[in-house]
Amino acid sequence: MAGNSRRKGAMRKPGTKKGAVVGSGGQRRKSLEGKGPTPKAQDRPNHKAYRKPAARTARPERREIAPAAELVAGRNPVVECLRAEVPATALYVALGVDADDRVAEAVQLSADRGISVLEVSRPELDRLTHNATHQGLALQIPPYEYAHPDELLEVAKNSGEDALLVALDGVTDPRNLGAVIRSAAAFGAHGVVVPQRRSASITAVAWRTSAGTAARVPVAVATNLTRTLKDWADTGLMVVGLDADSSITVDELELATGPLVVVVGSEGRGLSRLVRERCDETVSIPMAPGVESLNASVAAGVVLAEVARRRRAAGRA
Known part of the structure; x- marks a missing residue:
């Protein structure tokens, strides 16, 4: 029977067994030296308990x-x-494209x-544009280089x-961002700051809406907008x-002639609570009855125009 060690021919005579004895690790010169007690799991390089702490230690900071x-x-x-002189690195033209005036102007x-x-x-242009309607043309725009609020x-x-300065709180439409940058350039603002989260960024749409002024007016990203406003207030700027x-109302904005930060909230919910609490003063724009609010970029333009007017008047006085 299989496994029956007492069947005929399955046993050796005592003292004639060859090879290593079970558990001995070999005999005489071939015997293995004892390694002592088994190390703990976290001390054994091939054990997962050893790799976990090492992975936590070696893990780089999140970027x-x-x-x-x-x-x-x-x-x-x-x-x-291209007309707005948006920074670009390459113009892609599809082979065999039906060239019209726009294609010729883009190439020129x-x-x-x-x-x-x-x-x-x-097909390659389809892949690059993720199957967008490119009409045979695509323009590559490099990532925008944001400034630091201190800059x-x-x-x-x-x-x-x-x-x-202009601060945007919760403005998520890149067209609004581009329009605010354009107004900031028109009325002498020195820069625009946006929060790192829940905010529009400088995309091609924002570039186009700014009419190229995003190349002249620096845009900074604040990790915490409330803290940035506090830091600016500590340097002597008033926050409106x-x-x-x-x-x-904006007609009564006496702070316009001094160092100033104009904070614009989203069109829907306006200023967030923490940002509103950080403001030294809040102002409204007088409007005709029946109109609830203005677009965020339009409101910013109205206030910046009034600030510029008051500063011009103060300079002539």
């Missing part, structure tokens, strides 16, 4: 993923970006600015004028927020 380059697709959007503007013009197959103070200081319910 923000750098934004990738963006592609603007479509003939009209591409031409508009790119050549004049030293932007690489690359011919690619239509905006340096820009204002170097200008020799009282600081005028736009609030539709405020009893003080």
Whole structure:
């Protein structure tokens, strides 16, 4: 029977067994030296309990993923970006594209600015633009380089004028962001700051809406907008927020002629509670009956225009 050690031929005579005895690790010179007690699991390199703490120690700090380059697709959007002198690194043109005035203008503007013009197959352009309606044209825009909030103070200081900064609280539409940047450039603001979370970023849409002024007005990112406003207030800037319910109107903005930060909230919920508490004063914009609120970028433009008017008047006085 299988496994029956007493069957005939399955047993050796005593003292004639060859080979190592079970558990001996070999005999005489071939015997194994004892290694002592088994180490603890966390001390054994091949054990998962050893690798876990090592992985926690070796794990690098979490970093923000750098934004990738963006592609603007479509003939009209591409031409508009090039006309606005939006920074670009390459113009992609599909092979065999039906060239019209917009294609010719895009190629000419790119050549004049030293932007690489690359011919690619239509399937390749479909892949690059993620199957967007590109009409044979796509413009590659590099990631925007944001400033630090402290750099905006340096820009204002170097200008020799009282600081005028714009802070956006919860503005998530890149077109609003671009329009605010354009108003900031028009009325002499030294920079714009946006929070790191729940905010629009400088995309091709924002570039196009700013009409290229995003290249001249620095935009900074604040990790914590409330803390940034506090830091700016500690340096002597007054913080004024736009609030539709405020009893003080922009016509009564006496703080306009000094160092100032204008805070604009979202069109829907306005200023957040913490940001409103950080404001030294809130102002509203007088409007005709029946109109509840203005677009965030329009409201910012109205207030910045009033600040610029008061500063001009103070300079003439």
